[in-house]
Amino acid sequence: MRLLRLALASLRSRALTTTLTVCSIALSIALLTAVDALRAGTKAGFAGTVSHTDLVVGARGGELPLLLSTIFHVGTASNNISWQSYEHFAHHPAVAWTIPISMGDSFHGFRVIATDDNLYAHYKYRGDHSLSFATxxxxQSIFEATLGASVANQLHLGLGDRLTLSHGIEERSILKHDATPFTVAGVLAQTGTPIDRSVFITLLGEEAMHFGWEGGTPPAIGEAAPKLDVSQLHVDQITSFLLGARSRMSTLYLQREINTYKPEPLSAIIPAYTLQELWVLLDYADEALSLVSAAVLVVGLLTMLVALYTAVNERRHEVAILRAVGMPSSQILLLFVAEAVVIATVATVLGFVAVYVGLLLAHGAVERATGIPLMITRPSQRVLLYGAATIALSAVVGLVPAWRAYRTSLADGLRG
Incomplete structure (x- = not known):
């Protein structure tokens, strides 16, 4: 305890140098921890976004783009699929339920998802959690909409408010569906998934918005828009659909049947397997950032070594006095090691706290800006190993100036 008090007093006497050394090591620890926390948080966020969905089905194309666009609303699908193909598999004897999804419009940058009541009945996230309504x-009708929690909170919308949706997924689209405003009928409870950042309408509601849009474009300037006839509305295409099989055994059979479907080229992916491709891509970036962070940690430890070693010359008189009052040379050696360990411990704790406080404050903004779900997870074993290794290495680094101080004679210190 006396040794620790002496170490703390010595560090306080060199407050500026100590602070700079602590900050340099804390920065390296924060980088290492942030890389790991972002990796673990992203994995947890993605994995918890959808549960109990056996297949995601869309037009033939890349598996990862299909998953990202359908589930996480990142990017766009390669093409649409016909309603006839959807109906064929929706009534397949091996299929328990399906959720049709049609995308292509937005509201103040938030995705508009056209679907049906199957979404609210069958969509699961984070295990067995189902969608519920906050209000x-x-x-229930063509021109009613449901808002995700983040959409309602950020835009200050509630029941009865009217929405004018935009064509396209750009935040500032020049094409507005002014002739077909929607009314907010409900607001979903918070889920912590991309559901929160979405606006949900009916499939016929989406068709009504685009009624008279020949070839996907609105009527030309000066051309009269056709009067909406609800009886003529019908769904021709959707973007993709989610599928739940009646048994796990039939999932692979269904996937093969969908992928070899003759009338239309389709792709059926198993979400968990496709996510593994994403983790492989993230692992490359994770390894690169970890190497950079490790290099920063080495620089931080070298900075501490230089600071402590340089201070030996300045502390020769101090060391001589300690010896004169009876402190053994071995205690002098331990004093320098204790100072290095204190610096590393404080820096490690500071780095951990900075990262997790930063994630707590910023994860909502990150999700809104990128659309990527980010969970705050507990520090992994790898992060704890980083911290323990840093403290252990600091003790080794502290032995260098400690050995020099140990070798300093009493007479030499008093002369200095």
Whole structure:
């Protein structure tokens, strides 16, 4: 305890140097921890976004883009699929339920998802959690909409408010569906998934918005828009759909049947397997950032070594006095090691706290800006190993100036 008090007093006497050394090591620890926390948080966020969905089905193309666009609303699908193909598999004897999804419009940068009541009945996230309403209900008529929690909170919208949706997924689209405003019928409870950042309408509601848009474009300037006739509305295409099989055994059979479907080129992916491709891509970036962070940690430890070693010359008189009052040379050696360990311990704790406080404050903004779900997870064993290794290495680094101080004679220190 006396040795620790002496170490703390010595470090306080060199407050500026100590602070700079602590900050340099804390920065390296923060980088290492942030890389690991972002990797673990992203994995947990992605994995918890959808549960109990056996297959995601869309047009033939890349598996990862299909998953990202359908589940995480990142990017766009390669093509649409016909309603006839969807109906064929929706009534397949091996299929328990399906959720049709049609995308292509937005509201203030938030995705507009056209679907049906199957979404509210069958969509699961984070295990067995189902969608629930904070207020209101699902859309019951063509021009009713349901808002995700983040959309309602950020735009200060509630039941009865009217929405004018935009064509396209750009935040500032020049094409507005002014002729077909929607009314908010419900607001979903917070889920911590991309559901929170979405606006949900009916499939016929989406068709009504685009009624008279020949070839996907609105009527030309000066051309009269056709009067909406609800009886003529019908769904021709959707973007993709989620599928739940009646048994686990039939999932692979269904996937093969969908992938070899003759009338239309389709792709069926198993979400968990496709996510593994994403983790492989993230692992490359994770390894690169970890190497950079490790290099920064080495620089931080070298900075501490230089600071402590340089201080030996300045502390020769101090060391001589300690010896004169009866402190053994071995205690002098331990004093320098203790100072190095204190610096590393404080820096490690500071680095950990900075990262997790930063994630707590910023994860909502990150999700809104990128659309990527980010969970705050507990420090992994790898992070704890980083911290323990840093403290252990600091003790080794502290032995260098400690050995020099140990070798300093009493007479030499008093002369200095």
């Amino acid at each position: 209101g209900h699902s859309p």
